[in-house]
Amino acid sequence: MTLKRLILSVIALAVIVFGLIVTGIWGPSGHNPAPEQQVQTTQTPPGMSRGEYVAKMSDCTACHTTEKDKPFAGGLGMPLPIGTLYSTNITPDKETGIGNYSLDDFKRVLREGVRKDGGHLYPAMPYTEYTKLSDNDIAAMYDYFMNSVQPVKQANRPNDIPALLSMRWPLAIWNWMFHEQGAYQTQQDKGAEWNRGAYLVQGSTHCGTCHTPRGVAMQTTANDETETGFLSGADLAGWHAFNISNDNANGLGDWSNDEIVQYLKTGSVAGKAQAAGPMAEAVENSFRFLTDDDLNAIAVYLRSVPAVSEGSTSRYAQGEAVAQDLQLRGLPIETTREEMPGEYLYMANCSTCHDADGSGSPDGYYPSVYHNSVVGSEKSGNLIQVVLHGVKRDTNDGEVFMPAFGQHLSDDQIATLVNFLTDTYGQGNAQVEPQDVAELRATAE
Ligand code: HEC
Ligand code: HEC
Ligand code: HEC
Known part of the structure; x- marks a missing residue:
């Protein structure tokens, strides 16, 4: 994208938002729901604290760990149309990490995408999904980061983004337009297992970050099963995260719940699919640590993600042995x-x-x-x-x-x-x- 086009899109965005506010169609959507409506934890595997488990299922490691012996010290480069953004040090080091974050600061960064110093984060950090984490799970994870993660003194790498474009205020407009803030709300007409699965998929495990198509401003075009195209497949960094909606031919409609659980746990279902690239990393760092109950809840929820069809040919039903x-x-x-x-x-x-x-x-x-x-x-x-x-x-x-x-x-x-x-x-x-x-x-x- 050229500089000119980018500036024009930012101005266009600002005009649209201004129009919406003036006509009263749009207002800030942020609200903090009462904690008792938030999903309650089902299980935590033995030998792991709740906080470590929540960090694992949210895969904070994927972007914040670059060297295995310095977990969460940041420094991973993420290419954006305007330059390269680097993930930051989220170890409890007071100078270079998040050692000075209070629980409220931590909650704010996950729910609103706003740093302790008030700067807005790029949505490359999936706060658009983490916003759904319950108060309890955020508190458990805060405790884990502050008390169990080793502090690492490592200054953050400056972003390679031209000065004019590195201003963060347009991100506030972006948030206003695209970010619906607030913890997951239990749906009373659905069962406990379904709600647990919805909480995991829409929030911490953030399947949609990779599997839901993005719009012109890089926003995911659907955030849950009520919005068209949720989990219907998307390109990311040279890979395609396939359609995993409930379509029989193109999605997971013909997979059994056990097969979905097995794929997430091991990365392989014979005769169907194996996980390579970014999905292999997600299985390795995150999904394989989930309890069978939590994985099963994910499978139950995925059934209710409306089918998006791309035609009648199934990916995994093709071919036969040819010597x-x-x-x-x-x-x-x-x-x-x-x-x-x-x-x-x-x-x-x-x-x-x-x-x-x-x-x-x-x-x-x-x-x-x-x-x-x-x-x-x-x-x-x-x-x-x-x-x-x-x-x-x-x-x-x-x-x-x-x-x-x-x-x-x-x-x-x-x-x-x-x-x-x-x-x-x-x-x-x-x-x-x-x-x-x-x-x-x-x-x-
Ligand atoms: C898909 C990549 C990705 C994942 C997964 C991710 N982050 Fe981030 N995070 C980033 C990036 C990139 C930034 C810096 C964004 C910026 O500078 O605008 C960031 C910034 C942050 C910050 C701000 C720190 C500061 O400098 O003040 C915190 C806190 C944070 N992340 C915590 C977490 C936690 C906790 C998790 C897991 C629940 C997590 N992140 C998962 C990419 C990610
Ligand atoms: C970091 C990005 C990322 C995240 C997060 C992610 N996926 Fe994937 N997923 C991919 C990619 C890329 C592939 C294709 C892998 C391949 O071709 O080997 C894939 C493949 C799959 C497949 C196999 C589909 C097929 O037909 O081959 C399933 C099932 C799947 N993902 C389910 C999920 C679920 C459920 C979640 C959330 C719990 C999730 N994924 C989260 C990137 C991701
Ligand atoms: C040394 C053994 C070995 C060789 C040689 C090998 N593979 Fe593989 N291949 C594997 C293993 C192991 C897997 C991963 C299985 C899993 O994910 O559970 C795999 C997976 C695959 C997959 C599935 C990947 C996915 O994301 O679904 C394809 C396709 C594939 N190989 C093609 C090839 C091709 C083409 C070649 C020749 C260029 C080749 N392999 C050579 C061992 C091998």
Whole structure:
């Protein structure tokens, strides 16, 4: 976005807001509900304090930890259209962290996106979702950050945003337009489990941050199941967070509750999907620590997210076993390399783990490449990413690891391989060019 366009959009936003206020259509939506209407905690796993559990399910680590031995010391760069924003030190260090935050300051930053010094935060910090956390859970998390997290003295990295654009007051206008503040309110006509799931999905686990499409001002276009398009899929940092609405073909409509729980807990459901990239990180740092009851509540709530259809083809129902070794048998290697480059690349790089016919290993550790949502999707970006970067995920049962092929294979070879895979084991409509691979290579950190 050019500077001129950005300034024009800020002015346009200001004019719209002014108009709405003058005509009395819009007013600040902030209100703090009575605590007794807020969802009560069901469970906390043994050996963990409530505060640590809330920090885990909210995945504060994802953005605030860059070095494993300095948890929560900040410094992660997040690219915005106007420059790079860095996450801050949220350890209890008094000089460089949040050691001087009172409980009220902490509540304000999570509910309103306003720092102790009064500065508005960029909504890259998901306070738009954390606002739904209950008073009790915020207090428990405050106690955890102040008393159990090690203080780390590390000054915040200044943002790489041009001075004129780094003014924070337009963010107040943004909040006024797009941020509905306040803790989650229990819906009396729904059961306890549904409410618990709604609280987790809309608030702390912030599925919508990645899975809900964003509008022109980067706001998520829906915040709960009553708004159209909630969790219907969105692009983020070179990945596509798939549609997980309740649609049978394109969402989770045909997944059982147990499969949803298993996916969130382990990152893998044989014959359906595995978690790579940002979803692998969310499983590793956050979802795998949730209790089975909480995960089940999430599955129950996801059922009520209205189906958004993108057509009738299911991602994970595509393809079947096709033996590549039989196709190549008896042919000289030069012939296969030149005339059947997809088969050749698959046999040379992938078949040792995913098997010559694509069926993976019997125990499911190596998944099949058919009945696999990444290969079966019409969008090939995630498949390119998986080949470029591999898969790495710590689970409760050990590490899941697929090597990265980015160094080893050229853009041209990856494009050929991806087109071959979707042709043979997916919907067969990928038309990936080497340029597409080069672009995704460049977006990786
Ligand atoms: C998706 C990324 C992301 C996640 C997840 C996230 N944050 Fe942040 N947070 C940021 C960024 C980026 C900033 C700095 C924003 C700015 O400068 O406008 C920030 C700023 C903050 C600040 C302001 C600190 C200061 O400098 O005064 C606090 C406090 C904070 N986050 C706490 C949390 C807590 C607690 C959690 C988990 C419940 C969390 N954050 C999860 C990205 C994130
Ligand atoms: C940090 C971003 C992020 C967050 C937060 C996140 N997801 Fe995802 N999710 C993704 C991405 C990216 C993928 C695609 C992963 C892949 O292709 O391997 C994905 C994939 C999935 C899939 C597999 C879909 C398929 O057909 O392959 C499910 C199910 C899912 N997410 C559920 C959830 C739920 C439920 C939550 C909240 C509890 C959530 N996700 C939170 C980014 C995210
Ligand atoms: C050394 C073994 C190994 C090799 C070689 C290998 N993979 Fe994988 N692959 C894995 C593992 C392990 C996973 C992750 C399984 C999980 O997430 O539970 C995986 C996952 C995948 C997935 C699913 C990812 C997702 O996000 O859903 C695809 C697609 C895939 N591999 C394709 C390939 C291709 C194409 C090649 C050849 C370029 C290849 N693999 C080579 C072990 C391997």
